[in-house]
Amino acid sequence: QSALTQPPSVSGSPGQSVTISCTGTSSDVGSYNRVSWYQQPPGTAPKLMIYDVSNRPSGVPDRFSGSKSGNTASLTISGLQAEDEADYYCSSYTSSSTYVFGTGTKVIVL
Amino acid sequence: QVQLQESGPGLVKPSQTLSLTCTVSGGSISSGNYYWSWIRQPAGKGLEWIGRIYTSGSTSYNPSLKSRITISVDTSKNQFSLKLNSVTAADTAVYYCASHSWSGYYFDYWGQGTLVTVSS
Numbered sequence: 001q002s003a004l005t006q007p008p009s010v011s012g013s014p015g016q017s018v019t020i021s022c023t024g025t026s027s028d029v030g031s032y033n034r035v036s037w038y039q040q041p042p043g044t045a046p047k048l049m050i051y052d053v054s055n056r057p058s059g060v061p062d063r064f065s066g067s068k069s070g071n072t073a074s075l076t077i078s079g080l081q082a083e084d085e086a087d088y089y090c091s092s093y094t095s096s097s098t099y100v101f102g103t104g105t106k107v108i109v110l
Numbered sequence: 111q112v113q114l115q116e117s118g119p120g121l122v123k124p125s126q127t128l129s130l131t132c133t134v135s136g137g138s139i140s141s142g143n144y145y146w147s148w149i150r151q152p153a154g155k156g157l158e159w160i161g162r163i164y165t166s167g168s169t170s171y172n173p174s175l176k177s178r179i180t181i182s183v184d185t186s187k188n189q190f191s192l193k194l195n196s197v198t199a200a201d202t203a204v205y206y207c208a209s210h211s212w213s214g215y216y217f218d219y220w221g222q223g224t225l226v227t228v229s230s
Contacts, residue, residue, distance in 0.1 A: 001173060003156060036216035038157075045206060045223050046157065051216035089157050093215040097170050099147070099159040 004029065004090055004102035011108035012080045020105045022073040022090035028100055030071040034093035037066060037075045041086040049088075050075060077107065085109045112137045112144070114207045114221035122201075122228050128194040132207030132221060133187075140165050140185040145210050147217065148181060148192045150203040158203075163190055164212075197228045 005023040012018040022029065022037075029035055033053045038046035048057055050066040053073060063078045073092070077084055090102035118130035132146070139146065147162040161171035163181045171179050180193040194201060204225050208217040 032215070034215035038217070045220040046217070047220075048216055048218050051214065051218075057218065091157075091159075091216070096173070098172060099162075099215075101149075101157040101159060104156040 001028070001094060001096070001098060001100045004092060004100055006088075006090060006102040006105045008103075009106040009108060011110055012077075013110045014080055014082060016080050017076060017078045018080060018107060019077075020075045020088055020090075020107070022075070022092075022102045024071050024073075024092055024100070026071060027096070028092040028094040029068065029073050031095050032093055033068065035066070035068060035073040036091045037064075038089045038091065039084075039086050040089065046089060080107075080109055082109050112209060112219045114209065114219055116205060116207050116221045116224040118224060118226070120225060120227060122197055122226060123230050124198055124228055125196055128192070128197050128201060128226055128228070130192045130205055130207075130224065130226070131189050132191070133189050134209075135188070138185075139183060139188045139190065142166075143212055145212060146181075146183065146190045147208045147210070149206045149208055149217070150201075151206070151223075152200075152203040160192065160194075160205075199228050202226065202228045 010018045037050040040046045053068045054066040113135045115133045148160040183190040204223040206223045207221045209219045
């Protein structure tokens with residue numbers, strides 16, 4: 001299984017919106033609404049931010065939102081804040097009952 | 111609230127077997143409510159799912175690692191373990207244990223991670 005494709009980095013000024021794409025195949029992202037997103041500041045474990053494409057766990061700000069179209073999922077951060085600077089990874093369940101992660105995107109707050 | 115803690119040697123010689131254990135607290139590993147996974151991350155690189163186990167012992171592995179992996183569960187100790195054999199420098203990474211509910215497909219609990227270096 002190949003890693004899902006994400007842009008290496010995205011950037012924005014405080015208050016702006018950024019969107020991270022996550023492109024897979026019909027065997028993973030396109031097959032199920034089982035895409036999740038994780039935030040990972042340097043030196044820390046990943047933290048769940050979005051599950052099942054667009055659901056936020058308790059405690060995650062509503063500035064974070066997710067969507068999916070075909071084989072591509074997206075994470076949007078609205079009202080960007082300095083504390084949002086981190087690496088972000090998507091993940092998808094696959095038709096082989098395995099999991100695959102994205103290549104990762106560094107969010108830079110200018 | 112489930113808490114996970116990895117443990118094991120930080121240094122493994124090439125061709126040997128990497129062995130890690132994840133201790134679960136705040137919940138019973140035998141409750142049947144969770145799947146238990148291993149995920150790794152080489153320095154400066156992305157996350158890679160290694161495999162998972164259910165309380166029943168049912169496993170699912172990353173096809174690229176399947177021939178070298180064994181994941182097992184010890185309900186008496188509330189732990190699950192990873193064995194990766196024939197390691198090379200490419201297996202040097204931070205190894206995380208993580209869990210997701212039986213009805214979910216996302217990792218909501220993570221350990222802090224443990225660095226394993228493969229070197230002679």
